Amino acid sequence: DAKTTQPTSMDCAEGRAANLPCNHSTISGNEYVYWYRQIHSQGPQYIIHGLKNNETNEMASLIITEDRKSSTLILPHATLRDTAVYYCIVRDGGSQGNLIFGKGTKLSVKP
């Protein structure tokens, strides 16, 4: 599975959009981009995933560049409860691919 690079930490003001970048320059054609987050002392929470088209759900939007070498997770209106570590993971879409977690981005939403 391709590796990802994320900033170690980011701050965001409450009510503003949080834009979390992820680089995955070695991604291959059949690999999906998954985003999870982990609030302190809890299990990871699934947010969204995509292959090449932009995706949106009730939690967030995922913007994937045309060359698929990077993506951005957007939380449109961040709240204090969105403070967490956000993981961007690239995974093979087949049944053999596993989720391998990197260090993620620690997002701090401030009042």
Next chain:
Amino acid sequence: GAVVSQHPSRVICKSGTSVKIECRSLDFQATTMFWYRQFPKQSLMLMATSNEGSKATYEQGVEKDKFLINHASLTLSTLTVTSAHPEDSSFYICSARTYLAGSTDTQYFGPGTRLTVL
């Protein structure tokens, strides 16, 4: 949405005893379940992958005789930490894989089990 539960949420045991952790997929059937552990201030590390009715596949460096995994049904997997020692103290998290309609599969995670070995 897909819900995964774990029991117990927290356990404290004496060194040398065995501890069993249960993982259940509550509203879906999971052919594949995963076990991770997480030490303080570190990321999750995959320990093993288990498929219903077959032996688990362990990641390099994980002792299969120490961490016994049973995946007897499509909704239940158990992890038994045998002869636990203080260095086994960690946050153990299970995950179950399912397919979303019209999309590829997705893993959902349990809330985790905090194991403390005295």
